[in-house]
Amino acid sequence: MALSELAGGFADALTVTNLLFALIGVVLGTAVGVLPGIGPAMTVALLLPVTYSLEPTSAFIMFAGIYYGGMYGGSTTSILLNTPGESSSIMTALEGNKMAKSGRGAAALATAAIGSFVAGTIATLLLALVAPTVVDLAIGITPADYFALAVLAFVAVATVLGSSPLRGLASLGVGLYLGLVGTDVLTGQERFTLGIPQLSDGIDVVVVAVALFAVGEALYVASRLRRGPVQVMQASGRYLTRSDLRRSVGPWLRGTAFGFPLGALPAGGAEIPTFLSYATERKLTKHPEEFGKGAIEGVAGPEAANNAAAAGVLVPLLTLGLPTSATAAIILAAFQGYGIQPGPTLLTTESSLVWTLIASLLIGNLMLLVLNLPLAGVWVKLLRIPRPYLYAGILMFASLGSYAVNADPLDLVLLLVIGLLGFAMRRFGWPVAPAVIGLILGPVAETNLRRALAIGDGDLGVLVDTWFSRVLLVLALLALVVPIVLRAVRGRRATPEELQEGSGLRHREPAAATHEGRGEQ
Amino acid sequence: MSTAAGAGPAAGNAGEDAGRHADGPDPAGPHAAGPQGRNTGELALTVLLLALGLYLVLDAANIAVPGSSNTLGPRFFPYLIGGVVIATALALGVRVLRGDRGPADESEDVDLTAGTDWRAVGVVAVAFLAHALLINVIGWPLAVTLMFAAVAWALGARGIVRPLLAGGITSIVVWIVFVKALNVALPGGTLLELATEWL
Known part of the structure; x- marks a missing residue:
């Protein structure tokens, strides 16, 4: 059944106009995603205005391209730029950077691109297969179940993904507050x-996302700009040799196996699967001596995991309306902008739109594979953009996107205020993503909580009436308590760099203090 | 060039400090961190969070509750969030006072060992505020050009002509694409709107 629907999606997506939208989407998404300092979430947020005037189908076809393109772009940046970037491509950067340094940049880019394609294709097909089943299961869930699901997503996003659970909760609280306004x-x-009339409509998610990601990042970079010439590695050397290919296939598939299911969980996101994939490849490799010096497995695995997780995140988003990453929250906002409310009914009410979206993801993925390697030279040029102009340009597009929502300068003042908050949060290691998710999921959680209690005549017991909600709430409690206990018992976790050196679990060193709170080994 | 270098270089060592606390039995948290005064920033942010929590709880009492039979009114969730925010702020405040420090975010163009350039942050913020207030007066392209040039200058672009030219050309091209081709509402300013009327 899923396959015939998917075929229908392809029929809709494979028109000349829609293919053109997909192409524009992947090119824009990659180009913006390649730019340093711009992660996938910011790419999607900044490019949202491009789709404002399009009809939903075209807009989502373009969005599919932007989403996957942004992921591809991020990995190119992390391989060719010798500086730490966004969290989901840090593992790719570890070995990819070393490969580029030793003249094998082209091979690193190729294994990342093909790995992304393989993982993206498998994971998107899995999404198509799994989504109808999840919807069938979800159709019977009660408001109390949904509330429990939201609570689990809140706690997981705040405590599992960030650098420290308390700072994640703090960020979540800010987002929940913004959602109440x-x-x-x-x-x-x-x-x-x-008493401000414009605020009675609530604060627009796009404004908050652009403020926290783009404006916050620009201010933060302004405060500590890396001076001196930009070091960009060459994409030199041969593409994949036969032995490179042989060594990449296993990591691609294993990375996909880590990425998709972990991405689909309420604590979705790409950090943990990429971390696990790297650790696994390091253990399984026949060339342990190359790890730390540019092992191709260390690029292939995490990169595949990263892209598979990106597809996995779409499972809760499209079937439950549950965003589990900042990027997903922005896509959800885009849906709402068209008056579409994702949730268990989405697949029935907007069936053709969803299947066209999934088909476009597969088409976009193929386009990315074809486009990416020949365009590597262009991406290298983009990486050399002088930083003053880059961040001035980011602010220009931030202004465009936020002003275009309501044509109200007040939104831009709000953008600056929340941007300053984003700056402070970055400075003190408060993760930004929980705020975005709290903002968009908070009202949903509240509505369902109140509905549940109205059904149960105010009896709080209704919240734990079903096994589903009980399990979810227990998981949420565990997600809240376990990191604290683990921290007390085992001390801090291994950093990516220590994992690279193979030193296993040890106390962290200052340089990589960001990566606490990542996958447990 | 007045850069407030005080907070910056120290923050690069932030993780180190926290690491030591996790390692050793040395409970000298507040004393170790105190003299350098390095986590006052995060403490201030945490106090702000506490204030937010108090505001949520106090102001929730002012939300009008319609006299319906609804068991749970519009006040409940604000109270709940306010409570969580207050608890988080208190717990985090204790941690920060004891010397715990959040690891500053890493990014491609961020040098964690560099001092904080408050002047650049100030120029960027003021330029952005100014452009927000100017949009409806002089149009988006011109307002954004001025903002672009000021930001580029604050981040170290050389000269005056090039940033202005780069911002001007980009903003006009972007404006034409978004307004004329994508029908996004964006004031162009009298001059540009007249000049592009034929499009």
């Missing part, structure tokens, strides 16, 4: 609007 859906009462 506006008019209460159920009673029509204004809350926390400070």
Whole structure:
């Protein structure tokens, strides 16, 4: 059944206009994603205005391209630029960077590109297969179940992904507050609007996302700009040799196996699967001496895991309306912008749109494979953009995107205020993603909580009425408590760099302090 | 060139400090961190978070509750979030006071060992605020050009002509693409709107 629907999606996506939209999407997504300092979430947020005037189908075809393109672009940056970048491509950077340094940049880019393609294709097909089943299961869930699901997503995103659980919770709290501002859906009462009429409609997710990611990042970079010439590695050497290919296939498939299921969990995201994939490849390799000096397995595995996780994140998003990464939250906002509410009914009410989206993901993935390697030279040029102009340009597009939502300068002032908050959060290691997810998921959680309690006549017991909600709430509790206990018992976790050196679990060194709170080994 | 170098270089060692605390039995947290005054910034942010929590809880009492039979009104969730925020802020505050430090975010163009350039942050923020207030007066392209040039200058671009030229050309091209081709509403300013009327 899923296959015939997918075929229908292909029929819709394979028109000349829609292919053109997909192409524009992947090229824009990759180009913006390649730019240093711009991760996948910021890519999607900054390019949202491009789709404002399009009809939903074209917009989502383009979005599919932007989403996967942004992922591809990020890995190119991390291989060719000798500086740490966004968290999901850090593992790729470890070995990829060394490969580029020793003149095998082209092979690193090739294994990343083909690995992304393989993982993206398998994971997207899995998404197509799994989604209808999840929807069938989800159709019977009660508001209490949904509330429990949201709570689990909150706790997981805040405590598992960030650098420290408390800072994740702090960020989540800020997001939940921002989500409260506006008019209460159920009673029509204004809350926390400070008497400002524009705030009664609530704070736009796009404004918050662009503020936290783009404006916050620009301010943060301004405060500590890396001076001196930009070091960009050459994409030199041969593409894949026969032995490179032989060594890459296993990591690609194993990376996909880590990425898709972990991405689909409520604590989705690419950090943990890429970390696990790297550790696994390091253990399984027949060339342990190359790890730390540019082992191709260390690029192939994490890169595949990264892209498979990106597809996995779409499972809870499309079937439950549950965003589990900042990027997914922005895509959800885009859906809402078209008056579409993702949730268990999405696959039935917007069936053709969803299947066209999934088909476009597969098409975009193929386009990326074909385009990426020949265009490597262009990406290298993009990496050399003088930084003053790059960040001035990012702010220009931040202004464009936020102003275009409501044509109200107040949104730009709000953008700056929240941007300053994003700057402070970056400075003190508060993760930004939980705030975005809290903002978009907070109102959903509240509505479902109140519905559940209205059904149960105010009895709190209704929240743990089903096994589903009980299990989820227990998991949420574990996600809250376990990191604290582990921290007390075992001390800090291994950093990616220590894993690269093979030193296993040890206390962290200052340079890589960001990566605490990552996958447990 | 007045850069507030005080906070910057120290923050690069932030993780080191926290690492030591995890390692050793030395409980000298506040004393070790105190003299350098390095985590006052995060403490301030945490106090701000506490204030947010208090605001949520106090202001929630002012939300009008319609006299319906609804068991859970519009006040409950704000109270819940306010409580969580207050608890988080207190716990985090204790941790920060004891010397725990968040690892500053890494990014491609960020040099964690560099001092904090507050002047650049100030120029960027003020330029952005100014452009927000100017958009409806002089149009998006011009306002954004000025912002672009100021930001580029603050980040170390040389000269005045090149940043202005780069910002001007980019903003006009972007404006034409988004307004004329994609129908996004964006004031162009009188001059540009007249000049592109034929499009």
